[in-house]
Amino acid sequence: xxxxxxSLPKSQNLLKNLHIMVVxxxxxxATMVRDLLKLHSAEVTLFNDPRQALASFENNPQxxxxxxxxxxxxxxxxxxxxxxxxAIKPGLPIILITGYSEHAxxxxxxxxxxxxxxxxxxxxxxxxxxxxxxxxxxxx
Numbered sequence: 304x305x306x307x308x309x310s311l312p313k314s315q316n317l318l319k320n321l322h323i324m325v326v327x328x329x330x331x332x333a334t335m336v337r338d339l340l341k342l343h344s345a346e347v348t349l350f351n352d353p354r355q356a357l358a359s360f361e362n363n364p365q366x367x368x369x370x371x372x373x374x375x376x377x378x379x380x381x382x383x384x385x386x387x388x389x390a391i392k393p394g395l396p397i398i399l400i401t402g403y404s405e406h407a408x409x410x411x412x413x414x415x416x417x418x419x420x421x422x423x424x425x426x427x428x429x430x431x432x433x434x435x436x437x438x439x440x441x442x443x
Contacts, residue, residue, distance in 0.1 A: 317435065318345035322366050325349050326356040326384065327373040327400075332423075336371060339427050353379035357387055364392045369418075369437065371430075374401035382407055386415050396437040400425050 323345050327333035330351055337347045348367070350356035353376045360367060370388060374381035385397045398419035401407045412420040419433045 317343040317431070318438075319343075321368045321438070322346045322348065323434075324356060324360065324367050324370045325372075326353050326370065326376070326381070327351065328353070328376040329373065332373070332400075336430070339430070340371075343431065352376075353381070353384045357384055360388055361391060364388075367392075367395070369434065370395065370397045372397065372399055374399055374407045380406065382411065382415065385417055389416055398430070398433060398437075 318340060321344075323340050325333055325336050325340070325347055326349075327336065328351050333349050333351060337349050340347050348359065350359065353372070356372075357379065360370075370385070372381040372384055376384075379387075381399050381401065385399060388395060388397060393416075396418035397416075398421065399407060399412055399417050400421045400423060402423045407420070409420050418437050421430065421433075
């Protein structure tokens with residue numbers, strides 16, 4: 304079934320009680336995603352360095368409900384970050400956003416168990432819809 308924007312709650316509390324980790328080495332993109340999520344009441348932890356994000360996650364995996372990560376970053380790709388996170392917390396919804404990457408595509412994202420995959424520039428409405436869908440799937 305397709306989700307239309309009209310079926311999405313208009314409430315700004317769409318992501319209330321959700322703690323989302325955002326990882327992107329481009330500060331302006333990371334900030335844009337963070338602001339979008341905060342607008343909908345999510346708690347957001349932002350990292351520009353994937354290795355710092357992984358270390359933080361390893362220290363406290365239970366507080367994170369979802370991860371949104373860039374693919375191409377220095378030190379650790381989004382795919383590798385996702386694999387390491389999923390090894391710690393299997394089934395955690397992870398959304399990968401990439402510009403051009405010969406390594407990352409829908410098939411490879413599916414293969415390692417990613418919940419979502421977008422090419423940049425990602426439309427905020429599509430990102431929110433995907434998050435909403437994942438929350439319904441993972442609703443306890």
